[in-house]
Amino acid sequence: MNKKYFPLDKNALEKLAQRFPTPFYIYDEKAITENVRRIKASFSVFPSYKNHFAVKALPNPYMLKILNNEGFGADCASYPELLLAEMSGMKGEDIMLTSNETPADEYRAAKKMGAVINLDDFTHIEFLEKTSGLPELISMRYNPGPLKEGNAIIGRPQEAKYGFTREKIIEGYSLLKTKGVKRFALHTMVASNELSIPYHIETARMLFELAVEIKEKTGVRLEFINLGGGMGIPYKPDQEAVDYQALSDGIQKAYNEILKPACLDPMNIRTEWGRVVTGPYGWLVTRAVHKKEIYRNYIALDACMADLMRPALYGAYHHITVPGRENEPLSETYDIVGSLCENNDKFAIQRKLPKIKTTAESGSGDFVIIHDAGAHGRSMGFNYNGKLRCGELLLRQDGSVVQIRRPETVEDYFATLDITGLKDFK
Ligand SMILES: *Cc1c(COP(=O)(O)O)cnc(C)c1O
Numbered sequence: 095m096n097k098k099y100f101p102l103d104k105n106a107l108e109k110l111a112q113r114f115p116t117p118f119y120i121y122d123e124k125a126i127t128e129n130v131r132r133i134k135a136s137f138s139v140f141p142s143y144k145n146h147f148a149v150k151a152l153p154n155p156y157m158l159k160i161l162n163n164e165g166f167g168a169d170c171a172s173y174p175e176l177l178l179a180e181m182s183g184m185k186g187e188d189i190m191l192t193s194n195e196t197p198a199d200e201y202r203a204a205k206k207m208g209a210v211i212n213l214d215d216f217t218h219i220e221f222l223e224k225t226s227g228l229p230e231l232i233s234m235r236y237n238p239g240p241l242k243e244g245n246a247i248i249g250r251p252q253e254a255k256y257g258f259t260r261e262k263i264i265e266g267y268s269l270l271k272t273k274g275v276k277r278f279a280l281h282t283m284v285a286s287n288e289l290s291i292p293y294h295i296e297t298a299r300m301l302f303e304l305a306v307e308i309k310e311k312t313g314v315r316l317e318f319i320n321l322g323g324g325m326g327i328p329y330k331p332d333q334e335a336v337d338y339q340a341l342s343d344g345i346q347k348a349y350n351e352i353l354k355p356a357c358l359d360p361m362n363i364r365t366e367w368g369r370v371v372t373g374p375y376g377w378l379v380t381r382a383v384h385k386k387e388i389y390r391n392y393i394a395l396d397a398c399m400a401d402l403m404r405p406a407l408y409g410a411y412h413h414i415t416v417p418g419r420e421n422e423p424l425s426e427t428y429d430i431v432g433s434l435c436e437n438n439d440k441f442a443i444q445r446k447l448p449k450i451k452t453t454a455e456s457g458s459g460d461f462v463i464i465h466d467a468g469a470h471g472r473s474m475g476f477n478y479n480g481k482l483r484c485g486e487l488l489l490r491q492d493g494s495v496v497q498i499r500r501p502e503t504v505e506d507y508f509a510t511l512d513i514t515g516l517k518d519f520k
Contacts, residue, residue, distance in 0.1 A: 096328045096335050100463050104418035117380040117397035117484040119472050124491045125375040130164045136338035140363040146190045148323050149175040151368025151469035156498040158182030169366035173200050198225035212281050216262040233279035236263050245285035267314040278314050283322035295344035302352040318362035325370040329411045329466050369469040376468020378402050382452040382459035391428050393450050398432025399439040400481035403474040406438040413465040422448035434479045
């Protein structure tokens with residue numbers, strides 16, 4: 095069991111909603127900072143352990159600054175994400191570029207920043223050399239193919255477009271060595287939202303064994319191994335959060351068994367977790383606007399799948415609570431929906447909830463809190479149907495609230511259209 099919480103009670107929320115009308119995202123800085131410290135404490139046995147927060151999970155420079163202050167770096171997938179990391183104060187090798195099908199200007203930008211470039215394919219060695227020149231340090235992404243079981247969400251590695259095969263990655267280190275590259279790293283990313291500790295330990299073991307093989311076959315001694323992202327969070331109340339210490343202990347055991355005898359100690363360990371860092375400490379705060387009773391009973395919110403895609407995209411479960419009604423019986427069965435013209439615009443399907451009052455009925459409808467939205471939430475949003483995405487708030491350690499992204503306006507929606515020629519356009 096994990097207890098679903100929300101940091102504000104109904105009265106505090108009413109006050110906040112007067113300043114910042116719903117819908118909005120809100121993130122709990124204190125809880126995120128404590129979580130980061132728990133991760134660091136559990137991994138402190140690896141002396142220069144660093145998590146490169148996956149920027150795509152929560153691409154806001156205020157959040158990146160909080161994480162940077164705690165010693166985390168960033169993992170970026172694009173030029174704008176590199177800029178976000180830089181803007182938040184991260185520098186040089188704090189930043190990794192793990193992109194795929196990477197354009198030349200992205201490589202050039204990363205190289206100029208001194209970020210760690212993580213290559214996605216053998217052919218990119220020559221591409222990088224031609225377009226940007228090779229940096230002193232290079233990381234490569236490994237795809238184990240049939241050698242590793244797939245994870246439910248990300249699928250089977252041999253069907254994934256990412257990374258080098260085992261053969262090619264070894265050839266890659268040899269080639270880079272002959273081209274004068276001095277420092278080397280290894281990376282993989284084979285799971286998404288995976289809660290199984292043995293699965294993640296097995297991934298570490300696989301990479302450690304590969305590091306030994308690389309050393310034997312090419313003479314390259316890796317400087318760090320990046321275990322990737324994909325650590326799961328318990329979206330459902332009956333799931334358990336990952337025990338960081340148990341995970342770290344398991345990785346340490348594999349380290350002692352595989353890396354130490356091969357004289358690859360000390361080896362720096364990195365991760366690039368996103369979801370597990372901020373996911374449980376962010377919420378989409380909405381109000382119930384309409385109630386509709388047809389073949390099913392619907393509650394319609396002022397947010398929609400443009401604000402949070404996961405339920406529509408993956409059928410993902412997000413826990414829902416109604417502040418002020420925590421102690422009421424779950425007497426109703428609702429589909430909780432948004433206003434987009436897509437029938438999969440549903441935050442929950444046939445969910446047992448207390449009876450919800452809507453704005454249409456009572457003037458100001460109940461708040462409806464969508465939990466575990468602190469990662470891969472706002473960032474996945476889109477503007478289909480002319481829907482404007484909501485803003486983001488940060489609950490600071492002292493209890494104050496600041497807006498770290500305003501809601502979109504109609505002007506934002508039209509910002510990329512040049513309508514000056516429209517009048518004369520026939
Ligand atoms: C998405 C992604 C991550 C982060 O995944 P989480 O599930 O948020 O931990 C890390 N690295 C790469 C390369 C990714 O694509």
